[in-house]
Amino acid sequence: MTTAPLPPVRRVTAADVRAALAGARRVVFLDDDPTGTQTVRDLPVLTRWTVEDVRWALRQDTAGFFVLTNTRSLAPADAAARDREVVTACLRAAEGEGAGLVFASRSDSTLRGHFPLETDVIGEVLAQHGDTVDAVVLAPAFTDAGRVTLGGTHYLRSADGLTPVADTEFAKDATFGFTSSRLADWVTEKSAGRIPAADVTELTLDDIRGGTTQSLCDRLNGVVVLDTAEDDDLRAGVLAILAAEEAGKTLVYRVGPSFVRARTGQDATPPIEDDTLATLLRPDAHGLVVVGSHVGLTSRQLARLGERRHFAHVELDVPAILDDAEDHIHDAVARAVEALGSDLVVLSTSRKLVAGADEAESLDIARRVSAALTTTARRIVQARRPAFVVAKGGITSSDVATVSLGIDRAWVRGSMLPGIVSLWEPVSGPARGLPYVVFAGNVGDENSLADVIDRLEAL
Structure with a gap:
């Protein structure tokens, strides 16, 4: 046009x-x-x-x-x-x-x-x-x-x-x-x-x-x-x-x-500097990526990440969550904690979107799935603290911050890519000092998720 x-x-x-x-x-x-x-x-x-x-x-x-x-x-x-x-x-x-x-x-x-x-x-x-x-x-x-x-x-x-x-x-x-x-x-x-x-x-x-x-x-x-x-x-x-x-x-x-x-009177600035990232990251651990977004771009980014590198993929099946969440969460946590010892772990929900008959039912399903995802992430982090956490999707990012990591106060330290994908430094709560990357579902190109992971793991 x-x-x-x-x-x-x-x-x-x-x-x-x-x-x-x-x-x-x-x-x-x-x-x-x-x-x-x-x-x-x-x-x-x-x-x-x-x-x-x-x-x-x-x-x-x-x-x-x-x-x-x-x-x-x-x-x-x-x-x-x-x-x-x-x-x-x-x-x-x-x-x-x-x-x-x-x-x-x-x-x-x-x-x-x-x-x-x-x-x-x-x-x-x-x-x-x-x-x-x-x-x-x-x-x-x-x-x-x-x-x-x-x-x-x-x-x-x-x-x-x-x-x-x-x-x-x-x-x-x-x-x-x-x-x-x-x-x-x-x-x-x-x-x-x-x-x-x-x-x-x-x-x-x-x-x-x-x-x-x-x-x-x-x-x-x-x-x-x-x-x-x-x-x-x-x-x-x-x-x-x-x-x-x-x-x-x-x-x-x-x-x-x-x-x-x-x-706020800020200029567009380059992504956060490697020196700053290096002060926040643990070199002796692997990262956790939590994916809740269902937009097509997120699915393509996840697929491209798999093409560019190996990772351990732990998937929460949405119908299983709606049927018996607790057993499904328990199994997912065990698999993710074991995998974090040797590799990047991607925790996601199944990619097929399950919608309700109306707006209210769709919101209820979304909340139940989000609760299962963030509960799983919280238990993983409690069992084995990762080097960093990346949350993919807006609502997912919020729930991971508050429910999974217990962040109450933080500072935005900058972006991971030009103008998109922010890194927070929690300054209180159990996740204090754990780099937390907020990654919207609808930004970047197909390589952006893999690019962010490359930056985090290169230091």
């Missing part, structure tokens, strides 16, 4: 954003799975949200921090309840620290997740605390992975060109499927008509690249779609957002990973 020539880029640097961040509110990224961390480095991550945990994050000298909510794995009512709990705790902590906050609902760059539920809940909690949301900024772009918004329509860029997101496998998601690629129409679809497309403001590349910070700031009302072809476009939008917030407006963001980098 082709588009009209784009207007010249309006150059806005990360340094420009950092200058505008002086005195700005700290941003809390409510991450519905852990993959929002892959574009940044040196930001705190919380998987718990007690007031004391949030106060710890606020005491770090950063423009913002992540709270891992994992709401994409929850039913709508449970997701709403969790968001209310997190936002309330953050506001209480901020009051104690004398800090101002702004909230971002960080979700999928291919539009899967609870929208507008999550931004609605944030707005409701803010209203209970005397604040009114003036605008919801919708910026799902992930430039490093080729997810861009042009003329208000969201695309996936590949070697074959631009594909409207509604024409991809992600739009057929059993829980979060959709039919609209134009984001204004997608908002109407997801809000069941409550928010008409005509009421959505589209800040196109013509507006962003040909306008000024003030002209963009003046249009930040209601639901606003932010075009993005590259990071300069996002940073231009962020300057307008910061100006609006400085003028007293309250905004909520629904964003993909690239916005996180822009809003």
Whole structure:
């Protein structure tokens, strides 16, 4: 698919954003799975949200921090309840620290997740605390992975060109499927008509690249779609957002990973350095890869890993999990622990997707399978600590972090590949110091998983 020539880029640097961040509110990224961390480095991550945990994050000298909510794995009512709990705790902590906050609902760059539920809940909690949301900024772009918004329509860029997101496998998601690629129409679809497309403001590349910070700031009302072809476009939008917030407006963001980098004033940086990796890895152990994602790209990456190197594959059969999980888990743990003594171990679920009759049943099956996978991973790590853990898939990454490894506070140390796949350093809990790699199901090419493993094992 082709588009009209784009207007010249309006150059806005990360340094420009950092200058505008002086005195700005700290941003809390409510991450519905852990993959929002892959574009940044040196930001705190919380998987718990007690007031004391949030106060710890606020005491770090950063423009913002992540709270891992994992709401994409929850039913709508449970997701709403969790968001209310997190936002309330953050506001209480901020009051104690004398800090101002702004909230971002960080979700999928291919539009899967609870929208507008999550931004609605944030707005409701803010209203209970005397604040009114003036605008919801919708910026799902992930430039490093080729997810861009042009003329208000969201695309996936590949070697074959631009594909409207509604024409991809992600739009057929059993829980979060959709039919609209134009984001204004997608908002109407997801809000069941409550928010008409005509009421959505589209800040196109013509507006962003040909306008000024003030002209963009003046249009930040209601639901606003932010075009993005590259990071300069996002940073231009962020300057307008910061100006609006400085003028007293309250905004909520629904964003993909690239916005996180822009809003915190970070440049796109090279992958984490080998010297840093070497300080984290154990040379006398083998790694564990936990694969839960069912998208086609993950299956191809797993197949390519097998073509490039030997590994011990321990597979959890989904029908067996649904029939008798405990016996199946026990056998899998025994096989994996033995294999870790001599080789890389890949723990995965069977690749055939088992879906329910409706959204609720599909979510229930997904939760049961995820619980079996993370329980198995937890028992493996307890029995034999690996050199590193890689989790493949967004929800899987969240569950492995919290259930399998017991991570409650961590630092994002950087990416393993350019702009994608983040490495965390846990700083508390039983996994303290164990390198943890968060690898989304829908990023990279067929070699990316094998490339990450090669980097981890070369040191």
